[in-house]
Amino acid sequence: MKKNPMKAALARGTVQLGTWINMIRTPAVLTLLQSAGLDYARIDMEHSPPSMATIADMAALARALGFPILVRPPSADREWVTRLLDVGVWGLHIPQVDTPEIARAVVDAALYAPAGMRGMAGIGPHNDFTPGASLAELNEQVHITVMLESPRAFEHLDEIVATPGIDAVTLGPSDLAQELGVLGKPDQASVIDGYRQLMTDSALRHGKDVAMLCDTPRQASRWIAAGVKIIVLSSEVAVLHSAYSSMSAELRGQPVSRP
Numbered sequence: 001m002k003k004n005p006m007k008a009a010l011a012r013g014t015v016q017l018g019t020w021i022n023m024i025r026t027p028a029v030l031t032l033l034q035s036a037g038l039d040y041a042r043i044d045m046e047h048s049p050p051s052m053a054t055i056a057d058m059a060a061l062a063r064a065l066g067f068p069i070l071v072r073p074p075s076a077d078r079e080w081v082t083r084l085l086d087v088g089v090w091g092l093h094i095p096q097v098d099t100p101e102i103a104r105a106v107v108d109a110a111l112y113a114p115a116g117m118r119g120m121a122g123i124g125p126h127n128d129f130t131p132g133a134s135l136a137e138l139n140e141q142v143h144i145t146v147m148l149e150s151p152r153a154f155e156h157l158d159e160i161v162a163t164p165g166i167d168a169v170t171l172g173p174s175d176l177a178q179e180l181g182v183l184g185k186p187d188q189a190s191v192i193d194g195y196r197q198l199m200t201d202s203a204l205r206h207g208k209d210v211a212m213l214c215d216t217p218r219q220a221s222r223w224i225a226a227g228v229k230i231i232v233l234s235s236e237v238a239v240l241h242s243a244y245s246s247m248s249a250e251l252r253g254q255p256v257s258r259p
Helices: 005-011 029-035 052-065 078-086 100-110 135-141 151-155 157-161 173-180 188-206 217-225 236-251
Strands: 016-021 040-044 069-072 091-094 143-148 168-171 209-214 230-235
Touching: 005 016, 016 029, 016 236, 029 040, 029 052, 040 052, 040 091, 052 069, 052 078, 069 143, 078 091, 078 100, 091 100, 100 143, 100 157, 143 157, 151 157, 151 173, 151 188, 157 188, 168 188, 168 230, 173 188, 188 209, 209 217, 217 230, 230 236
Parallel strands: 016 040, 016 230, 040 069, 069 091, 091 143, 143 168, 168 209, 209 230
Antiparallel strands: none
């Protein structure tokens, strides 16, 4: 049975670099990203259109390549958690985890007993069709990141972060800014950075990892220096748009915008 290389790398203290996949639905994009030097891809199902069939195909290639995908489902429901893991996804990126009760429910759905109560699926992509695979070993391959996207989540910050079975925490900057009433305002960046620091401090206290969305290498370097080990470098949509916009503007003699 294959091992999750991301969990092994994080256990060694190795920073993992990845990106969001929001639009491209061909599994071959994973080979491109791996060849570009990334360690994983995070695929969005909450705000993007991939189907379960697409995710299953991507998960099969991800396991063959040793290039993990982490998938954000539309919600923290047990149905989504179970189906994604059973098609072979190694990592979950769960949105809108506002309370420790939600965090515990995610763990309960994602891990087999005694750590949780995940439903039994027999042999399949989740265990590389290995009869008699150890449930404890399967649990060890699952990586769970929860998203803090509201002031309510930060009221329960330490309880959520400390939940057994949660591997990492991250922050939804736009949703949090919207709920805080700072979205689009001059102080948005500084306010959200303050919450990023609160989250990082809590994670370090509880021995958990932090995943941080960064738009530039400079921003990523700052958070790596602060102890963050899971870096999400923009998205394939943003990178493509920026690169083509820059080239077309240069060729048309227009001002080139640089990040």
